[in-house]
Amino acid sequence: MKNIWLLTKTNVKRNITAVLISIVSGLLLCFMLYAMGYLVADITLSKIRVGVIDQDQSTLSEDFKHYLTKDLDYELIENNSYEQLSTQLIDKDISVIIEIPKDFYKGISEGQKKEILMTSLDDFENVAFLEAYLNSFLGNIWMLADSAGGDVEVFNKMLSDYRLETIEINKAAAYTIDINTMKDRGGFENSIGFYMMFIFGLGVFISFIVLDDRISGVFNRIKITPVKPVHYIIGSGLFGVFICLIEVVIYCGYILLKDIHIGFPVSLLFLMMSLYSLFTVCFCLVIALSLKSKNAAISVIIGFSTVANILGGAYFTLDLAPVSLQNLARILPQFWFMDTFRILLADPVANIYPNIIILSLFTILAFLLGAVLFSQNNRSS
Amino acid sequence: MIDKPILYYLTKIITVITSILIISKANVDMVFSVISTLSFACVFTLEVWLYRLFSNKMVVVITSLVSMSACFFLGLDILFPLFIVLLIHLLDVTIDPGMFYQIIGVSLLLLFFIFTPDNLAFAISMIIIILLLFSRIILTKLSIYKTLNENQNETISELNKKLTDLKSLIKTLKYTTSIEERNRIAARIHDQIGHGISGSIIMLEAALLIMKDNQEKATDNIKRAITNLRDGVDEIRSALKEERADRYLLGINDITAILEEYKVSYNKTTFLHTTGDLDFITMDIWACIHDNLKECLTNVLKHSNASEFYLNIDVFKKIIKVEYKDNGKSSGDFVKGLGLEAIEERTVQAKGRCFFTKGENGFSVTNIFNY
Numbered sequence: 001m002k003n004i005w006l007l008t009k010t011n012v013k014r015n016i017t018a019v020l021i022s023i024v025s026g027l028l029l030c031f032m033l034y035a036m037g038y039l040v041a042d043i044t045l046s047k048i049r050v051g052v053i054d055q056d057q058s059t060l061s062e063d064f065k066h067y068l069t070k071d072l073d074y075e076l077i078e079n080n081s082y083e084q085l086s087t088q089l090i091d092k093d094i095s096v097i098i099e100i101p102k103d104f105y106k107g108i109s110e111g112q113k114k115e116i117l118m119t120s121l122d123d124f125e126n127v128a129f130l131e132a133y134l135n136s137f138l139g140n141i142w143m144l145a146d147s148a149g150g151d152v153e154v155f156n157k158m159l160s161d162y163r164l165e166t167i168e169i170n171k172a173a174a175y176t177i178d179i180n181t182m183k184d185r186g187g188f189e190n191s192i193g194f195y196m197m198f199i200f201g202l203g204v205f206i207s208f209i210v211l212d213d214r215i216s217g218v219f220n221r222i223k224i225t226p227v228k229p230v231h232y233i234i235g236s237g238l239f240g241v242f243i244c245l246i247e248v249v250i251y252c253g254y255i256l257l258k259d260i261h262i263g264f265p266v267s268l269l270f271l272m273m274s275l276y277s278l279f280t281v282c283f284c285l286v287i288a289l290s291l292k293s294k295n296a297a298i299s300v301i302i303g304f305s306t307v308a309n310i311l312g313g314a315y316f317t318l319d320l321a322p323v324s325l326q327n328l329a330r331i332l333p334q335f336w337f338m339d340t341f342r343i344l345l346a347d348p349v350a351n352i353y354p355n356i357i358i359l360s361l362f363t364i365l366a367f368l369l370g371a372v373l374f375s376q377n378n379r380s381s
Numbered sequence: 382m383i384d385k386p387i388l389y390y391l392t393k394i395i396t397v398i399t400s401i402l403i404i405s406k407a408n409v410d411m412v413f414s415v416i417s418t419l420s421f422a423c424v425f426t427l428e429v430w431l432y433r434l435f436s437n438k439m440v441v442v443i444t445s446l447v448s449m450s451a452c453f454f455l456g457l458d459i460l461f462p463l464f465i466v467l468l469i470h471l472l473d474v475t476i477d478p479g480m481f482y483q484i485i486g487v488s489l490l491l492l493f494f495i496f497t498p499d500n501l502a503f504a505i506s507m508i509i510i511i512l513l514l515f516s517r518i519i520l521t522k523l524s525i526y527k528t529l530n531e532n533q534n535e536t537i538s539e540l541n542k543k544l545t546d547l548k549s550l551i552k553t554l555k556y557t558t559s560i561e562e563r564n565r566i567a568a569r570i571h572d573q574i575g576h577g578i579s580g581s582i583i584m585l586e587a588a589l590l591i592m593k594d595n596q597e598k599a600t601d602n603i604k605r606a607i608t609n610l611r612d613g614v615d616e617i618r619s620a621l622k623e624e625r626a627d628r629y630l631l632g633i634n635d636i637t638a639i640l641e642e643y644k645v646s647y648n649k650t651t652f653l654h655t656t657g658d659l660d661f662i663t664m665d666i667w668a669c670i671h672d673n674l675k676e677c678l679t680n681v682l683k684h685s686n687a688s689e690f691y692l693n694i695d696v697f698k699k700i701i702k703v704e705y706k707d708n709g710k711s712s713g714d715f716v717k718g719l720g721l722e723a724i725e726e727r728t729v730q731a732k733g734r735c736f737f738t739k740g741e742n743g744f745s746v747t748n749i750f751n752y
Contacts, residue, residue, distance in 0.1 A: 330411055354412045361419035368426035375433040 003227045007235025008242065011209060015239070018205035022243040025198040026250025029191055033254065037187025041179055047075040048126055051085040051094040054078060058105035060141070063163065064116070067137055074130075089119070095126040098134075111150035113142055181261055185345065188255075188262040192341060193314030195251065196334055199244055199277060200305030203284035206240035207297045210288035233374055237281055244277035264344040268352070275359045276337050282366035289373040313338045333362040386441075388520055389470045390429045392513050393448075396463045397421045399505055417455060421463070424448055438474045445471040461498040462506040465489065469513060485514075569620060577613040581606040632667035633659055636674060640692065643678050650689045657696025666750050669731035670694070670703055673724045677705040677746055680720055685709025685744055701733075701752060706745035715739050721746075 012019060050068065054061050068074045077094055079085050088094045099117040107114035116134055120127040144162060148155035210233075213219045222232050252270045255262060262269065284301060291297045309315065311325070312334025318326050329335040340355040383391075401414045428444040431437075445467045452460040452467070469485060476484050489510065498506065588602035633655065640651040662670075674692060681687050687709030695702045715721075721737060724746060728735040733750035 327411070330415055336415075354416065358412070358415055358419060361416065361423055364423050365419060365426060368423060368430055371430045372426060372433060375430060 003231040004235045004238065007227065007232060008238045011236060011239035012242070015205055015209065015243075018202065018243050019246065021205070022202055022246040023250065025201070026247040029195055029198065029247065029251045030254040032191040032194055033187040033251075033260070035187075036190035037183035040186025040190065041183045047073055049075045049077055049094045050130070051077045051079065051088060051097040053080055053082060053085065053097065053099045055080070055102040056100045056104040060105040060108060060159070061100045063159075064100065064137060068133070072133055086119075089121060092121075092123075095123045096120040096130055098130075108141055108145050109148070109152045109155040111145050111148070113145075181263075184260045185263055188260070189341070189345065193309065193338070195247070195273065196276070196309050196312070196314045196337065197305065198247060199280045200284075200301055200309075202243050202247065203240070203280045203305075204298055204301050205243065206236065206281055207284040207288035207301060208294060209236050209239070210285060211291070211294055211297055214288075214292075215294075229374070233285070233370075237285060240281035240284065241277060244281060245274065248273040248277060262345075264348040268344065269341075271356070272337060272340055272359070275356070275363060276333070279333055279359065279363040279366055282363055282370055285370045286366055286373060289370060289377060308332045308334045311335070313342075317342075333359055336362075383520065384524070385473070385517070385520060386429050386432050388513070388516055389466070389473075390425050392466050392509065392516075393425045393463065393470075394422055396466050396505075396509055397425075397460070399509075400460050400463050400502075403501070403505070421448065421451070441470060441474045457496060458498065458502065461496065461502045462509050465492065465506050466509060466513065468492070469510070473517075482514075566620075573616050574613050574620070577609050577616065581609040581613070584609065632662060632664075632670070635667070635671060636692065636694075639671070639674060639678070640690075643690070647682060649681070649687065652689065652691045653694075654691065655694045655696075657701075659694070659696060661696050661752050662694075662701055662750075663752065665731050666701060666733070666752075669727050669733065669748070669750075672727055673703075673746065673748065674705060676720050676724050677707075680744075681707045681709065684715075685711060687743060699751060701748075701750040703748040703750070704745055705747075706743060708743040710741075710743070715744065 052065060052068075054065070065076055065078075069076055077085070077088065082097070082099075085094065085097045089097055097119040099119070101114065101117065104114050104116070116138065118127070118131065118134065140162070141159075144158045145155055148158055210219070213222075213232075219229075219232070223229060248270065252266050252273070254260075255266050255269070283304075287297050287300050291300065311318070311329045312332045313329065314334060318329055336355045336358045340352050340359075343350045343352055343355070397418055401418050424444055424447065428440060431440040431444075449464060449467050449471075452464040457464060468488060472484055472488065473481065493503070584602045584606040588599040588606070591602075592599045637653060640653055643649065644651045678690065681690055685707050687707035689708045691704070691706040693702075693704040693706070695704075715737070717725075717737070725735045728748045728750075731750060733748050736747040736749075738745045738747070
């Protein structure tokens with residue numbers, strides 16, 4: 001026990017950079033939780049952007065734009081180039097392009113039923129609402145034009161009277177939004193995936209400790225000292241767990257201190273993150289014991305973490321991915337880790353025992369594989 | 382390297398994945414599938430680890446029995462191939478290796494009759510059984526060859542050690558022999574020649590002292606000293622004659638050493654054949670033979686694909702014939718290069734003649750010397 005403690009302490013002293021990186025990555029996660037929360041809230045509550053090509057430049061077209069911005073709270077992107085607006089539409093920067101044709105005012109005032117053109121792609125909800133607002137506006141204007149009977153002066157008079165009329169538009173929220181909860185949850189959902197990325201970065205340090213000692217011969221020299229190889233591996237593993245837990249403690253501590261409502265108890269989050277950290281440490285030790293060079297180790301660890309994080313849904317959900325890919329993701333611990341939070345965010349009292357069992361089994365399997373490789377190396381040497 | 386425990390481990394992992402993910406045909410809950418697969422994988426890995434640590438068959442027996450019970454509990458219709466692999470492993474560690482295939486055959490037949498798996502499970506089971514047994518045979522053979530190889534390496538290492546010891550012994554013997562020889566020569570000079578010369582000096586000194594008083598006796602002493610010194614010189618001559626090796630022995634030994642060294646270094650067979658009295662060969666001719674032999678041996682390595690080299694030295698009544706011959710076969714005519722020209726020059730300098738012959742049976746250089 002004394003040897004293990006000594007080795008862990010020595011590893012901390014030898015790899016102070018890893019400890020610092022762990023602290024920095026923990027702080028970075030907290031910052032992401034904070035920043036992502038604001039970003040999500042901003043995106044959700046931002047105004048709907050609409051592209052407008054005003055070829056008429058008349059008082060009537062100004063009335064229409066006023067109606068959209070002041071009464072209906074849309075944000076107008078005015079541009080006379082259809083190509084630029086269509087690019088923005090394809091990039092989903094705007095929901096729709098509204099084109100006010102030339103002689104729109106002239107035509108209407110002369111009693112013609114001039115149309116306002118609308119181009120959209122797949123933002124069906126906003127298009128439906130906009131179409132309804134547009135039809136309402138045009139219906140009123142056409143009615144005024146009909147009443148004027150093609151007399152421009154009468155139409156202008158009626159239009160100015162119409163402007164003076166205050167027509168109340170009653171708006172009702174489809175659902176109530178708790179902005180703070182949304183910020184907290186959004187921040188958590190978008191930052192937890194990065195935890196999986198950072199933790200494998202720390203795993204590289206753990207594998208480097210063992211690989212360095214194997215390459216330089218320290219691993220073999222230890223066998224003739226009172227320190228047993230098992231002590232050495234446990235010492236290295238404990239150091240790995242220590243640096244991973246620093247990050248977890250900083251992240252969970254920040255959530256607790258700032259009273260961030262992630263939708264389920266922080267203790268559950270801490271448990272899952274600790275389990276995943278253990279898995280990472282065991283996995284990295286397996287890599288360090290099975291490979292012979294640092295380049296190979298870093299390639300495998302970073303390669304696995306990148307692909308498995310994407311497949312596991314760390315950065316985005318796989319709901320739209322092919323079923324085969326979704327099934328493939330289930331053989332990865334990353335999937336079950338993220339799945340736990342998806343379940344808990346949907347229902348805080350949901351049964352997550354299967355996820356905990358699966359993650360624990362992955363950790364045990366990685367530990368046992370490491371033990372087999374270690375005993376095999378020990379025997380052959 | 383893969384050994385039997387690893388082979389069984391990999392087979393079990395593959396079988397459990399195949400059984401649960403393919404045979405279950407997605408009818409089983411994904412969570413259940415993943416938990417079952419991971420649990421089995423953990424048990425199998427634990428088995429390998431414990432077997433590595435304790436090398437005890439009981440570990441395999443216990444884990445196999447537990448896993449077989451789990452197969453019954455979870456549904457033998459799904460896990461039938463895994464059950465079979467577990468049974469084979471269990472029998473492999475418990476029964477006599479000589480009866481392995483017979484008992485496996487009977488047990489599998491009974492299992493197939495009792496449980497009658499569906500077609501897919503049957504096909505997968507058969508494929509896995511064939512692959513497993515085939516791999517097992519290969520591994521067994523590999524293990525035998527590995528042991529054989531290790532034994533051979535050990536023998537080679539022992540022989541190398543012996544060779545090094547013998548080389549060291551030869552060096553020591555050479556040194557000891559030379560020391561002994563030096564001591565013997567020193568003792569002979571001291572005992573026979575040294576004493577004679579010392580006696581002569583005393584006699585000459587005595588003669589010097591009595592020269593004036595007794596001239597006759599002094600003359601007698603000087604005469605005896607002269608006789609003594611003459612005997613000493615004769616003794617030195619006789620000793621030198623006795624100690625000096627025969628000229629021909631020096632030459633032939635040198636040639637034999639060159640051929641032996643060549644044989645050992647390049648793994649080519651060399652033959653030396655001599656007839657007649659080699660004492661007639663002068664030092665100049667020995668020097669010429671020595672240099673020409675070295676040149677010919679180098680040519681064999683460079684140009685000829687020969688495996689054998691012959692050196693024949695025949696001393697006739699007035700002629701010495703030296704033939705350097707190999708059994709190399711090379712296409713095309715030979716071109717007299719610098720090496721062959723040097724052989725020719727050396728032979729002419731030793732007052733001899735040189736002939737080159739290239740035939741179907743190899744290349745030969747013949748030197749003829751007169752004496």
